[in-house]
Amino acid sequence: MEILLMFLCGYIILLGYFSVKKVDRFIDKINTEDAESHFINTSRPIPLLVMGESDLSSKFRMHLEELNIPFDYIEDESSLNTSFPYPFYFALSLDDLSNLSLCIMVTKLIHSSNVVTSCNNPSYIPLYERNGITYYNREQIDEFFLISNYLVHSSNKH
Structure with missing residues (x-):
């Protein structure tokens, strides 16, 4: 009787081991397929997003094109793909x-703090600062291009 119980316990242990091994392989397969479906092709850089119809926006887009930096362009915040x-x-x-709306949508919905905007009216500065948004006014355009170049190039190295 004791020998039968030992064989039964051994059988249950082996059955449990192989069952767990099968489940583990199944989970690994799902995780691998999931990772492959969300895999970002590193041979093609991820584009930046530029929003707005303005002289600054068109100059910035031309600047990005000159540097061969890919970007997507939307006219307003309603076109944002979250x-x-x-x-x-x-x-x-x-x-x-519109700038504030896009910035808040990005920080709240996408949970990204990598937002840079132009401030056209100084009365909105407290709103930008209260929401922790990096902004540049019209007099800081040269600084905007320098900082933007640094941000873009530093993100492409990682």
């Missing part, structure tokens, strides 16, 4: 409310 996380968001509209 399912695709960009490494950087540039809100360069002439409308500060």
Whole structure:
């Protein structure tokens, strides 16, 4: 009787071992397929997002093209695709409310702090500062291009 119980215990242990091993392989297969479906092709750099119809926006887009830096362009914040996380968001509209709206959507919905915007009206500065948004006014355009170049190039190295 004791020998039968030992064989039964051994059988249950082996059955448990192989069952767990099968489940583990199944989970690994799901994780691998999931990772492959969300795999980002590193041979093609991830684009930046530029929003706004303004002179600054068009100059910045031309600047990015000259540097061969890929970007996606949207005219306003309603076109934002929240399912695709960009490494950087540039809100360069002439409308500060559109800029603020995009910046807040990015920080709250996408959980990214890599947002840079232009501040057209100084009365909106407290709103930008209260929300922790990096902003540049019209007099800081040269600084904006320098900082943007640094951010873009430092993100491409990682």
